[in-house]
Amino acid sequence: MSRAVRGERIWVVGASSGIGAELARELVRRGAVVAISGRRTDELDTVSSGDMVTVPLDVTDTAAVDAAAATVRERLGGIDTVIHSAGYWKQFDAATWDREVFARHVEVNLLGLNNVLAAVVPGLVAQGSGHVVGIASVAGYRGLAGSEAYGATKAAQLNLLEAMRASLSPRGVRVTTVAPGFVRTEMTSVNDFPMPFLIDADEAARTIADGLERGYENIVFPKRMAVAASVARLVPGRVWTALSTRGARA
Numbered sequence: 001m002s003r004a005v006r007g008e009r010i011w012v013v014g015a016s017s018g019i020g021a022e023l024a025r026e027l028v029r030r031g032a033v034v035a036i037s038g039r040r041t042d043e044l045d046t047v048s049s050g051d052m053v054t055v056p057l058d059v060t061d062t063a064a065v066d067a068a069a070a071t072v073r074e075r076l077g078g079i080d081t082v083i084h085s086a087g088y089w090k091q092f093d094a095a096t097w098d099r100e101v102f103a104r105h106v107e108v109n110l111l112g113l114n115n116v117l118a119a120v121v122p123g124l125v126a127q128g129s130g131h132v133v134g135i136a137s138v139a140g141y142r143g144l145a146g147s148e149a150y151g152a153t154k155a156a157q158l159n160l161l162e163a164m165r166a167s168l169s170p171r172g173v174r175v176t177t178v179a180p181g182f183v184r185t186e187m188t189s190v191n192d193f194p195m196p197f198l199i200d201a202d203e204a205a206r207t208i209a210d211g212l213e214r215g216y217e218n219i220v221f222p223k224r225m226a227v228a229a230s231v232a233r234l235v236p237g238r239v240w241t242a243l244s245t246r247g248a249r250a
Helices: 018-029 041-048 062-076 099-127 148-171 201-213 223-232 237-249
Strands: 009-013 033-037 081-084 130-135 173-180 218-221
Touching: 009 018, 009 062, 018 033, 018 041, 018 201, 033 041, 033 062, 062 099, 081 099, 099 130, 099 148, 099 173, 130 148, 130 201, 148 173, 173 201, 201 218
Parallel strands: 009 033, 009 081, 081 130, 130 173, 173 218
Antiparallel strands: none
């Protein structure tokens, strides 16, 4: 079902850089009324260029998220769609197991999403309409060496969003899962390993916006990565472990 975003009141959380920033810009170009949030106020102002409402916040701060949601509702006159794009990534070494690094992934990627959902979902249910969009990752489909922390949180996001879709659709609230492959952003700029099918953030933003307008429940991209991820899900466990181990040693 086609659903134009023109006139939609959209809150993009995690929009000071990367996919979130480019998606916010793309949604404004398509006629949406957009509020953006993130930790870095100066970057938010740069992204906004005066065309968006900027509401700084740290998704790990429950009170700050609640206050930001209230501000966004007031400034936009309500919220039709919330897009959670905040994320944390650091390559992980399972042999040394840094509990703080693992916990940081959980705090930002999973508990941060929890804070945003708690601040927005009850209101969407009460109004009988709305849209929740979560940006997860194809890294959540199968376990990869070096991605133990990030992949675990992304797998949890995929499961959570799928469950929410079943629970909330009867209440009039749509849920869309976005699972990008490798996207050229500040987050991935530190990677020292091959990133197949790498695309730019503005291309990712256009793909997501197109999928939202077409009413997709799942948006996986780029296409070659979507195919690779689908195939990966079918690979037997022992074979996948061998392939992942080989990749980690490369």
